[in-house]
Amino acid sequence: MLQQLINAIVFGSVLTLFSLGLSLAWGTLDVLNLAHGAVFVFAGFITYELTKDSTMSFVPTLIVASLAAGAVTLALELVAFRRIRLHFPARRQAELSMLVVSVGAATVIGEVVSHQTSEAAFSPPASAFSIHRYSLGGSVGITNIQILIVVAAIIVAVALDQGIRRTRYGRAIRALAYDPTTTQLLGVNVGAVAAATMFLAGALAGLAGVMLAIYLGGEEVATGQDYLLTAFAILIVGGVGSIRGAIVSAYLIALAETAVVAYGPSQWRDGVAFLLILVMLLVRPQGLFARRRFQRA
């Protein structure tokens, strides 16, 4: 029971790391980035490439891989999303186009990674990060990578939450999310804020990807897609764009899925996320934590 609670907290931290970037992009820029999962796997792949033949230590690897993931997402923003935002005035058309671009990008990134890895699962060698298990009495225990994931999730969550509340960039993001036109008129460089946001979103996916590559044992291209579907549930439950909502719902969903796997019919595990998406959208479409009222047009 205690062990399963620890498992749920670790899993929730993984989901938090993964879904914060996605929430940021959707909440501020209306980009539902389906390439987020592919970028996440891409970071794991970079980690694998950096560590398989060399002795590059953990921290530099983490930084390089996260930056690479950020760069890929930034490239996507500069090549496609920016153009769409400028040229497609109708929001509905722009959203659809950006979604489709991200599907295409997910395919391209996934194909490149799977070619480089001969379509097999890959993982950094054990020498990249040696894992130890600490016993907490009885059969209950926790490994150092699990602790690292939880700590990283807390740091990232708090930093992002406070950053958006208190910094100049954070204010710009909030203004952009509320009303892009006015924000532009107020003298905010929307293009730069959008680029920074997408880079940050990608880098967060990258951070999650590196940690997961070490934690899981083996990543493959499909791994990203599976996390993506769970992350959708997190965004919907937490309220799109709400950083705190995403964090709370990440842990809630982790708890729910862990409970289903541990004590329920585990083969229905995927159903938890999908059902939550459906039920939330029907009952409380603004999410559990959004403050403003959801308007029906």
Add this chain to the structure above:
Amino acid sequence: MARWALAPLALIAGLAIAACGSSSGSSESGGSKEASSGTIPVTFVADQTGLVSYVGEKVIAGMKLAVEEINSSGELGKRKIVLSIANSNSDTATATTQMAAAVKSNAVAVFGPALSAEALATAPLAQRAKVVDIGTLSEDTGFLPIGNYIYRLTCSQLRYDPLIVEHVAKLGLKSTKIVYASDNPTLSEETTEHMVPELEKAGVKVQGTVGVPSTTTEFSSLATKLESGNPESIGLMVVGAANPDLITALRHSGYKGVIWGEQSATAGALVPAGELANGFFYAVDYTESLPYESSKKFTELFKQKHPKEIPYGYDANGYDAMKAFAKAVSLEGSGPVTRESVLKGMQKEAASGGFEGASGKTIFVGPEHRDIAVPGVLVEWKDGAEHIVKLGTPGLEQQQ
């Protein structure tokens, strides 16, 4: 009539003409198809991309190797096999489209894709066109009954269950738990219908089976669940990255017992788990160090061609499928190869006791002798390589 309605109506007219004209002509003229002298065209509808591309690419590699060997050795006289690859994209519709194009072409035989849905949907096309279809890796029980032109060469786990059960019992393991991919047709059926009863029969207590969707990647909670009750062994009937991920999760959560699995752990799938996967055992139809002469020859050829890679069961599967075909052709003499002669050759080959392939002595089993069976081998994974534990016998499951 408005201009816009013309397009669909023109389509109707066009297809109506075509359909009327073809009602008599569409009966496949397959039997009379004959290759230009000296070449033997065949088509492999392969999962080159998509879900099981990791399988498809290896089977293609093995098949190409066999074609090179056969063509250069003069095994078929001056005649040369010409292999075309058609990508099924791991999807039923594309597979059927490709198979239809293949049976329309002058191919004298076709090789089918790996996924059971694809295999089931494409085989009737081959059967109708009266062209031999050698399915690769298609395990579905509904596949062979589709017709007399349908053959298959597959490393069916069903065949190897006895090897695993025997080894579990031999190690003196009293209890086990099995986790299986609940959305995988083959694995879920095998676990509940075969592994559990056979293990119980061998005196191994099955403490429980747990189904998980194959989309699962984070296994810590599952590992905790599997460990409860301290089973002496845990069986993994899962695919892809779930193998190394489950092993990693189990070992990191402190499980000390034996972990065993099934053939999808082959082809380097366990590499990501590193040392943690040592001692993991499973059964496959080929491993690098098989002692048979024909296997050594394949291994050597493979190493020459791909010096940096390790040959695995999927490579051997493609190689053997092509070898089976070549033997059938050679048994029909040196005349022109037709679709009919390929079928006759296959029947002769089945009656004459099979052939020697990458996986060893291979025989034709099943009700109409269309199921090509290899001996198989139980291997243990240790330090990044498969080590032979026990050699199998072809058609083992028939004897049970």
Add this chain to the structure above:
Amino acid sequence: MAIASISSWYAGNETLIQNILIYALLAFSVQVVLRAGVFSLAGIGFYAIGSYTAALLLKKGWPTVPSILAAVLLCILLGYLLALLLVRLRDLYLAMATVAFDLMVGVVATNWTGLTGGPLGVTGIPLVMGTLPIFLTAVGAMLLLGLLQRGVLGRSFEAIREDEPLALTLAIDTSRYRHFAFVISCVLGCLAGAYHALLFGTIEPTDAGFELIVLALSMVIIGGFRSWAGALLGAILLTWLPLELTSVGSWLNLVYGGLMIVLATWLPGGLLDALRALLRLPARLRLLLRSPSSLAATGEERG
């Protein structure tokens, strides 16, 4: 002579044509809602529901036509109920909810073993479907969808997509229109699924998964979502390309992905728009040569 060559071409490409027609129906199911500004991908879930319903009824001994009709009726009913629940959601939220619905159908199909055969799916479905019924259905769908995008009715849907508050002030009951498009989409998806099952005799729960959602969306986006003709174009291209692109081999999906990025960014109207622009080019050039100033002021009425 010509007829004979057409016939032999047809005989050799029948499976290709069948697949194109089935995918066209599926693509229509996505196109019809996108055109109405309803970002629903529920058609793929109904593809699964339709294929299971028709196949299971047929295996129970029902005749072909009633089996398909029953599947369609079930889908109308379920589609209507789902529309009641979901139609108030907009854009990405609706997309998300319908994707969740599709995947949920897959999860249920995998786990409700008693009804659906579980992960093994349904096999040995009688192969009762020929090309002609599929073809007639597809052509019928094209004609009806053509009607749906013509005249005031067609423009009303366009108004809803482009500017919903405006549509409301033009007396268009937008929720009723959206509802309607949603149900039509469900029926088209259902038909595609039912035909697929009866044509190939096998269904697996994974048939209508995330890959199919992406494929259907790709077809519509690559072809052009504003018209059924775009969806048809996309279905033809994506069904036929794998046959032609053997040279790219394992890079096939990379080509698709790249194509999607390029089209969505630079050509939102899809290839159909590009094709139309190309066809209009000679006429426009002629006009330009005659009187350069007249070009800006005239515009052709769009179909």
Add this chain to the structure above:
Amino acid sequence: MSAAPLLEVRDASVRFGGVHALRGAELSVSTGSLCGLIGPNGSGKSTLVNVISRLTKLTGGALLMDGDEIDSLSADRARAAGIARTFQTVRLLPSMDVLANVMLGGATHFAQRSVAVNWLWPPRRANANRTARQAALVALERVGMAAHAHARPQALPYGQQRRVEIARALASRPRLLLLDEPTAGMSHHEREEVGDLLMELRREGLTQVLVEHDLAMIHRVCDHAHALNFGRVIASGSTQEVAADPGVREAYLGHGSSGERAQDSERAQESGPPESPAKVSQ
């Protein structure tokens, strides 16, 4: 001013979250009159038009037409009942030509009927297309745009686009026409022309509500006017009376050049309710 009011707004209030867009606004428009609505940016004029055209729901108060409560009506029903409007910004659909745009306004009866029957019953389609076309041609003639029926709206000069918008509103022969700053951004000459058109329509008996910034315009065409500020009606009566009202003068002088910002926030509101839930909500 003796005729019974066609439209009455009583104690209307609208709140968006914590923002009061209208607080207790009162308005009465008698049949056949041309009523001006003035006020600085952000005073609630557009919100009031949105309320009358039913795009915005009242949070308090009542809305009556011919003495009947119409606040429960949806926007499409309101249009079918004869309330037509134009928007502050041009909202013509760029994918259709001018005629097709105006035809949408002339098919309000068709648009209210069953979609399935409209789709599958050829006589009804043909009939609707024919009557909508006729109505559209008449309306285009009425605003002097008949010659441009097959032009693309975006190819027309701004003033003409606004005329097309008025034609689209007229095509359904409404009983009440709401005009939200129809002359914004027009040249002096164009404004005069639109003013003439409105007066002509009034002579034909069409009741109109004109939202306008320009007091001279109000003065020239309207019978009476209401001035709004902070969501309240601060003055009403004849145009001279309203123009002379000290409160109105103060509001105008005080906010006359209050800058782009307020106007834009009003524009954002005017485009109808947001189509998605709240975003970053910190």
